[in-house]
Amino acid sequence: MVHSFAFVLLFLLPSSAFASRHDHRQNHNHEHVSARQLPGSWFHRDDHPVRALFRRADATDGVAYPAVGSQEWKSAYPSQWGPPAKIPDTWAAALKAAIERKAIPDIPVAQVDKNAPDGGGTPAYPKEFDPNGPIVCSATYKCRIPGDIWDAPDGQLALSFDDGPTQASDELLDFLIANKQTATHFMIGSNLLDNPKQFLKTFSTNGDIAVHTWSHQYTTTLSNEQVVAELGWTMQLIHDSTGGRVPRYWRPPYGDSDCRTRAIAKEVFGLTTVIWNQDTADWSLASTPPGTTLAKINASMTEWLKTKSPGLVILEHETSSLSVQAFKAAYPVMKETQWKVVSLSQMFGNGTGYWNAADNLSPVKPVVNLVDATKANAGPVSSSSRPAASTPTGQVFNNNKNASPSSKPSPSPSAKSSATLQTVSPRTILLSLFFVSLFA
Ligand SMILES: *[C@@H]1O[C@H](CO)[C@@H](O)[C@H](O)[C@H]1NC(C)=O
């Protein structure tokens, strides 16, 4: 069965893998020069007889999205590094419905005081609203909302990297690939537009592609509609760039969320909020002057890795070679000290980082509108290679005195925009991986 399927795939490869996505409009004037170019994406005409055959094991939703990195792809999304101004009507309607069923707490939008001693990094509420109370419960103040992820099960360490993809992602990804290690990548939509190559490489590691908003704002300082826009556009970009996958996890920039913004994420898009219980401050390694050093991170990591209860959700970044080095130095110690090092989806979601696909290699259930994604539940990953399931440890509103204050990384729009067209589609990468696994 596997062999005949492989044979069918091999048979299909020449006619499809090298076809441009506009082939169906070009009336088949067999241009063999263009056949050597990398495919923009890899789709048969809708009426092609093998399309139905192939669908069974299709790792995409079958829709022909613009090639990741192309101008057509980039121009379909809001401009970078500003809160997106508009949201589609369907998202607005989902927000309105959630407000009407009283699922979104009606609390004030927090304000950042630019004259504050900390440089305005702590969103504040009117006096009568206690940020540590159950009405607001702001993660910036270390108030934990039940259902949000802060801790890990004993002995388990969730690997996650924020603010990618960037030019520094390559070094991290090479290391993860060499160690057959997956992680959760909380991506900024604006960075994804600049670094499509690193994005596709991340996807090929089969790690979780997760949401870190469009332009890296303090989400509690944004209106309901702006929160929807920050999350929704990032999800839309990820969806359209991964063959239709809809992420399940988001991490608020600076760890800043409250009862209102986490409810918007959950009720409109089904997103689970992920914070952390240890913070390396690795984002500040490359600051001037540096906010921390590799030696300091080494000392913190050494300390954290000594205690297996609770497990660790460590905040790390893929923003500079230094931040990647901090992780690379600690990783062998994580393994030597017998931690079970996993991605968040492996820890909490049975390996399923998406609503409508088990992982980056599995079939995708098409989701026409993001706000309907929760209905497409694709179920757990069946592969026995995935670690066993566990559930988030129940947290009642309590402050975690052990956790350090939320870090304040600067989003640093990547200086160098990759002008070159990246025309390798996720499908091409996945297909390559599939063939490697068949014949390796
Ligand atoms: C800390 O540095 C020492 C000396 O280089 C190294 O042996 C050790 O593995 C490092 N530990 C961590 C957690 O990075």
Ligand SMILES: *[C@@H]1O[C@H](CO)[C@@H](O)[C@H](O)[C@H]1NC(C)=O
């Ligand atoms: C993981 O799988 C178990 C057993 O099938 C199920 O009870 C649990 O709800 C699943 N968890 C998630 C997050 O899907």
Ligand SMILES: [Zn+2]
């Ligand atoms: Zn961040």
